[in-house]
Amino acid sequence: DSGVTQTPKHLITATGQRVTLRCSPRSGDLSVYWYQQSLDQGLQFLIQYYNGEERAKGNILERFSAQQFPDLHSELNLSSLELGDSALYFCASSVEARVTGELFFGEGSRLTVL
Amino acid sequence: QQQVKQSPQSLIVQKGGISIINCAYENTAFDYFPWYQQFPGKGPALLIAIRPDVSEKKEGRFTISFNKSAKQFSLHIMDSQPGDSATYFCAAGTHNNAGNMLTFGGGTRLMVKP
Secondary structure, three states, rough: OOEEEEEEOEEEEEOOOOOEEEOOOOOOOOOOEEEEEEOOOOOEEEEEOOEEEEEEEEEOOOOOEEOOOOOOOEEEEEEOOHHOOOEEEEEEOOOOOOOOOEEEEEEOOOEEEO | OOOOOEEEEEEEEEEEOEEEEEEEOOOOOOOEEEEEEEEEOOOOOEEEEEEEOOOOOEEEEEEEEEEEOOOOEEEEEOOOOOOOOOOEEEEEEOOOOOOOOOOOOOOOOEEEEE
16 A cells, blocks of 8 residues: 555546546655556656645646645546546655655546546 | 657566566656556556666666666566566656656566466
């Protein structure tokens, strides 16, 4: 158990809809990362927050947004969903803002868009 | 743009054999190279990592070899066991910029046959 909690584990929705994925980092970790894992793209970095502030942005679509709350949990909002957004979304956390390689991943939220 | 290329995509090895996974990177700013192991239904977990100031790092049956001039690094799993069957991801990151992200390779699905 990595200590990172993600909800929901599975989510099925329709095109055009909006969903919110939630992540609780390990106790004491200030940094939260979101990754998208699809069959043909591997693990794609979306965005990082550190202590409530956005720190780094990857290939995150404009339809997607995220935030980190004062209690350090984070939410990833996906809107105007398309079939291609179907993927496994991972949250990871670490103590520091800088990349150390020691990311602790949750078990992911599997999103299916029909 | 895929900055870290991983091969092979899949690998079948007999129990007791050596599993070899290779990665190549393009960005010379990368200075941290971890490997992650992912079992089905789980998030990736850090397996072993190396900095470019060393050419090899060994932890138990797992060894990372690093070739800075060729911008390549590889994972060797000695005496491969069925329990090693998982997906392996190489990654690259930099310590220089606060909040920088890890870039992952496409993953290698390893199957170790009994």
